[in-house]
Amino acid sequence: MRHCDDETLAAIALGEPAESRDAAHVSECATCAAEVASLRETVAAVSGASGTTLVRPPERVWEAISAEVEAHEGREAGFAGAAGEAGGHAGDGATVLTLDRRGRGSAPGSRRGSSRLFHPWVVAVAAASGIVLGAIGVGVLGPWTEPAATVVAQAELADLATEAAAGEARVERRADGTQVLVVETPYTATDAGALEVWLIDPDVVGMVSLGFLTGERGEFEIPAGYDVDAFPIVDISIEPPDGDPTHSGDSITRGILG
Amino acid sequence: MMGTAMATETAERGDASGDRALDLDFAAGVEGSLEGLYRSASALVYTLALRSLGDASEAEDVTQQTFVAAWRGRDGYDPTRGSARGWVVGIAKRRIADALAARARESRRLEAVKDEPVVAVADPLEREAERIMVRGEVESLGPPRSTIVSLAFFEGRTHEQIAEHLRMPLGTVKSHLRRSLMALRQGLEAADASL
Numbered sequence: 001m002r003h004c005d006d007e008t009l010a011a012i013a014l015g016e017p018a019e020s021r022d023a024a025h026v027s028e029c030a031t032c033a034a035e036v037a038s039l040r041e042t043v044a045a046v047s048g049a050s051g052t053t054l055v056r057p058p059e060r061v062w063e064a065i066s067a068e069v070e071a072h073e074g075r076e077a078g079f080a081g082a083a084g085e086a087g088g089h090a091g092d093g094a095t096v097l098t099l100d101r102r103g104r105g106s107a108p109g110s111r112r113g114s115s116r117l118f119h120p121w122v123v124a125v126a127a128a129s130g131i132v133l134g135a136i137g138v139g140v141l142g143p144w145t146e147p148a149a150t151v152v153a154q155a156e157l158a159d160l161a162t163e164a165a166a167g168e169a170r171v172e173r174r175a176d177g178t179q180v181l182v183v184e185t186p187y188t189a190t191d192a193g194a195l196e197v198w199l200i201d202p203d204v205v206g207m208v209s210l211g212f213l214t215g216e217r218g219e220f221e222i223p224a225g226y227d228v229d230a231f232p233i234v235d236i237s238i239e240p241p242d243g244d245p246t247h248s249g250d251s252i253t254r255g256i257l258g
Numbered sequence: 259m260m261g262t263a264m265a266t267e268t269a270e271r272g273d274a275s276g277d278r279a280l281d282l283d284f285a286a287g288v289e290g291s292l293e294g295l296y297r298s299a300s301a302l303v304y305t306l307a308l309r310s311l312g313d314a315s316e317a318e319d320v321t322q323q324t325f326v327a328a329w330r331g332r333d334g335y336d337p338t339r340g341s342a343r344g345w346v347v348g349i350a351k352r353r354i355a356d357a358l359a360a361r362a363r364e365s366r367r368l369e370a371v372k373d374e375p376v377v378a379v380a381d382p383l384e385r386e387a388e389r390i391m392v393r394g395e396v397e398s399l400g401p402p403r404s405t406i407v408s409l410a411f412f413e414g415r416t417h418e419q420i421a422e423h424l425r426m427p428l429g430t431v432k433s434h435l436r437r438s439l440m441a442l443r444q445g446l447e448a449a450d451a452s453l
Contacts (some may be wrong), residue, residue, distance in 0.1 A: 007437070007440075046392055050411060052392075055305045056300065056304065065322050256401055
């Protein structure tokens, strides 16, 4: 018996009309029926969260964490680990929220030796995952970067249809204060149209065109008055040569500058 | 630069592979991973503390304690068992429980025998915690999926309205919703597993 694929099961759980073949299979197959039931639970959980919004803590909280962690880094060798913190639990409040099912606790000697040493590969991994750049916000990204430019934001681009990585965009501030969006992506213009680069606001309502991308790399000066905080979405669209200056609605990739 | 961009996704984009990379980096104590985890989970932790404790300054304290404890105790985090985000929320819950327990002791001292069972507040809090976790997972989908899911589930828009609003083909919206649902289930399971 051939099972339904995951997307079909998700579609059914979302209440989309199923093809009769799939509907019949799910009604007969315990495995697929259980999958749909489980996905429906997720649907219910997500729907049930509509009344809640997340609140971000003020930035001083991160500063305090960062300072506290750094203050301890030097004394790491003598540090007894978090066995007491995470493994134990004090007080009758445990009945409220205790979820500690893990027997924990590590002796100081068991701490991985590499955790604090910045081997080149560690730095490379961190840099590749964007974490170091994200953390410091400024980086010199290679020989093609003009010496006086600093990177103020960057975004990984992903293909909207496949979610595959599709290059990157970054905002550089030049020595003269102008901001430039640098786009590097493997897409090329096709018969369907040219590739137009946009900055879009988080509601995907306001947008500004920066121009057409004509190679694997393009640089676009961001018009004065436009702020990437207010327009953080980088979008590349396919624009047919129809003379219509508005966005075609046919986006191929997007990324969020951060 | 293309090479690195193609090889990995940033943690901040928050999709499944980015989260996974963050989990592994955090477990290995990679420089910067604590900030990555903080950016990904601090709103969850803070909101949970704020709703449970009802006090912004206490919630800030709990948030700070939670991430400091998470970093120091990262050897106890096992990335094969669940997400770092879920794990850090587990620590936060224990911190919140401690704060509530301390309060209960204090109020017992002050008010003699007004002995309301602590369990009474457990259920609504636990449900709210679940909702907050769901919100966190939705946010971690990253755009455009987080936007699409919010519009569909939280604002009750139809697929057609979303497609029009985001200028996306209807099929793309539907496909994003299906994949988001799968990712959300996986994310919530991973978070549960590491609590």
